[in-house]
Amino acid sequence: METTIAGQIIDLNNEGYLTDLNQWNKEVAAQIAQEEGIELTDGHWPVLEYLQEQYRNEVPLSIRKVGKSGVVDIKQFYALFPGGPLKKASRIAGIPKPASCI
Amino acid sequence: MKDLVILGAGTAGTMMSNHLAKRLPDDWRIRIVDQRKIHHYQPGYLFIPFGTYKEEDIIKPIQQFIPERAEYIQQSILKVDADHNRVYLEDSRVLDYDVLIIATGTDIAPEEIDGMLGDHWHKSVFDFYTLDGAVKLHEKLESWEGGHLAVHISEMPIKCPVAPLEFTFLADAYFEQRGIRDKVKISFVTPMDGAFTKPVASAHLGHLLEEKGIEVVPNFNIMSLDGERKVITDYEGREVSYDLLVTIPTNKGADYVERSGLGDELNFIPTHKGTLQSKAKENIFVIGDATNLPASKAGSVAHFEGEILLENVMRFINGKELLDEFDGHANCFVETGHGKALLIDFNYTHQPVSGTFPIPGVGPLNLLKESRMNHMGKMAFKWIYWNMLITGKHIPFVSSKMNEAGKNFEEANV
Ligand SMILES: Cc1cc2nc3c(=O)[nH]c(=O)nc-3n(C[C@H](O)[C@H](O)[C@H](O)COP(=O)(O)OP(=O)(O)OC[C@H]3O[C@@H](n4cnc5c(N)ncnc54)[C@H](O)[C@@H]3O)c2cc1C
Numbered sequence: 001m002e003t004t005i006a007g008q009i010i011d012l013n014n015e016g017y018l019t020d021l022n023q024w025n026k027e028v029a030a031q032i033a034q035e036e037g038i039e040l041t042d043g044h045w046p047v048l049e050y051l052q053e054q055y056r057n058e059v060p061l062s063i064r065k066v067g068k069s070g071v072v073d074i075k076q077f078y079a080l081f082p083g084g085p086l087k088k089a090s091r092i093a094g095i096p097k098p099a100s101c102i
Numbered sequence: 103m104k105d106l107v108i109l110g111a112g113t114a115g116t117m118m119s120n121h122l123a124k125r126l127p128d129d130w131r132i133r134i135v136d137q138r139k140i141h142h143y144q145p146g147y148l149f150i151p152f153g154t155y156k157e158e159d160i161i162k163p164i165q166q167f168i169p170e171r172a173e174y175i176q177q178s179i180l181k182v183d184a185d186h187n188r189v190y191l192e193d194s195r196v197l198d199y200d201v202l203i204i205a206t207g208t209d210i211a212p213e214e215i216d217g218m219l220g221d222h223w224h225k226s227v228f229d230f231y232t233l234d235g236a237v238k239l240h241e242k243l244e245s246w247e248g249g250h251l252a253v254h255i256s257e258m259p260i261k262c263p264v265a266p267l268e269f270t271f272l273a274d275a276y277f278e279q280r281g282i283r284d285k286v287k288i289s290f291v292t293p294m295d296g297a298f299t300k301p302v303a304s305a306h307l308g309h310l311l312e313e314k315g316i317e318v319v320p321n322f323n324i325m326s327l328d329g330e331r332k333v334i335t336d337y338e339g340r341e342v343s344y345d346l347l348v349t350i351p352t353n354k355g356a357d358y359v360e361r362s363g364l365g366d367e368l369n370f371i372p373t374h375k376g377t378l379q380s381k382a383k384e385n386i387f388v389i390g391d392a393t394n395l396p397a398s399k400a401g402s403v404a405h406f407e408g409e410i411l412l413e414n415v416m417r418f419i420n421g422k423e424l425l426d427e428f429d430g431h432a433n434c435f436v437e438t439g440h441g442k443a444l445l446i447d448f449n450y451t452h453q454p455v456s457g458t459f460p461i462p463g464v465g466p467l468n469l470l471k472e473s474r475m476n477h478m479g480k481m482a483f484k485w486i487y488w489n490m491l492i493t494g495k496h497i498p499f500v501s502s503k504m505n506e507a508g509k510n511f512e513e514a515n516v
Contacts (some may be wrong), residue, residue: 058398078337
């Protein structure tokens with residue numbers, strides 16, 4: 001599904017996640033964050049970069065992994081992305097929704 | 103003489119010892135190590151709390167399933183020295199290897215959650231992922247008069263991710279049979295978006311929870327448990343109170359993995375997802391629950407991995423290029439209670455699909471539909487497990503790669 005975000009044409013899947021990380025940039029992130037009710041601050045970017053790096057290295061992500069990353073602890077992660085931190089942060093970072101079972 | 107060592111004689115390790123005994127050249131010695139004497143049929147743990155199986159129905163001596171050609175060593179593994187191709191055992195024996203296969207699986211780690219262990223453990227807070235937990239839970243359920251049962255997943259990944267849901271369905275049916283369903287409130291508390299998180303599964307199966315009157319508490323990431331107040335709290339301060347908590351604690355790989363510097367933060371071992379070679383060393387391969395692969399941790403997955411791993415070990419020792427073929431194929435029966443079950447089939451890239459299995463268009467099993475036949479399939483799995491799966495025999499019609507015929511597909515969002 002193609003849509004326009006921050007003036008660019010972006011491919012999204014049916015749950016609103018980017019299907020191509022190459023289409024991601026900071027303006028796109030800021031607008032998706034706004035849809036999630038989040039105003040991106042200096043504290044958010046290192047987390048988003050960490051998630052993207054893990055994704056590129058094919059490392060499966062979990063809240064615990066983010067909590068042990070040294071970038072943020074779990075409480076800070078929740079404070080930055082209230083609700084479902086990993087789900088929301090992944091969407092804003094332009095990477096797929098974290099895998100889960102069925 | 104060359105040496106191949108297998109760590110772990112559970113589902114995957116036992117299966118590999120049987121595969122390799124048939125294929126490895128004569129100048130190879132096979133040794134397999136496990137701390138236990140007894141092999142547990144873990145899928146049977148699910149049925150113990152409800153009295154369907156007893157302990158003796160699901161255990162057999164490990165030795166019985168190890169081929170003659172392999173030496174079985176009952177010892178705890180202390181450490182792998184990957185730089186020097188050595189394994190250290192608790193009795194201070196040292197095993198040198200040319201090729202190592204790690205199959206030590208995963209176990210529960212309730213100590214990871216603040217307050218989960220304590221006087222209340224196996225009194226009002228139970229697991230059923232260990233034989234001991236399942237047996238104690240059975241005793242508890244038999245005398246339980248009702249109240250709030252919360253079935254809870256601490257964090258992902260866990261092995262057999264559908265087991266908690268199956269437990270919930272079976273509990274619903276069990277209380278109905280005992281005539282106390284109206285005295286029991288059942289909640290399903292999960293860190294995921296919902297009980298079923300993949301859109302296709304949730305569209306097909308979401309109604310089951312509603313029909314059975316099961317409340318779902320989604321997005322609950324547990325921070326702590328208060329055994330006295332009988333409350334669990336998540337990172338956002340939400341509380342769920344319970345009378346009886348059946349939890350799936352954090353699942354972790356074995357401790358020696360950490361001591362050996364081979365694991366991630368949960369002691370799962372970084373593994374190439376198509377070849378099953380470890381990322382740390384070329385002569386270490388990993389199979390089953392011990393890997394960090396984004397596939398389900400299930401016996402059926404270990405089975406599908408086994409065929410590819412066998413091929414790759416043979417290629418490796420002959421200096422040939424590895425097959426990069428494992429597709430994450432998983433297939434699980436899901437008990438839904440009252441003698442019915444569902445069957446789901448999926449892989450790294452395809453969501454659970456509807457259709458028939460194992461023979462396209464014929465079945466006899468129906469994917470994603472509740473049926474008595476599927477339940478019989480689940481119960482027959484025990485026989486298949488002991489007689490075909492861990493003994494490394496080919497299971498007719500079932501191939502390691504997902505068969506795409508006869509199934510209705512939709513791409514997964516991964
Ligand atoms: C409740 C429940 C229900 C399930 N239902 C199903 C189902 O319906 N279908 C399905 O396909 N799968 C099911 N599974 C999952 C399945 O049992 C596992 O995925 C499978 O057993 C994994 O095999 P494995 O060889 O990787 O690990 P395991 O079979 O767990 O074997 C690991 C072995 O390593 C040994 N070990 C660990 N550490 C050490 C050490 N330090 N020293 C020596 N030995 C060690 C252990 O003793 C153990 O024998 C279920 C699991 C549970 C708990």
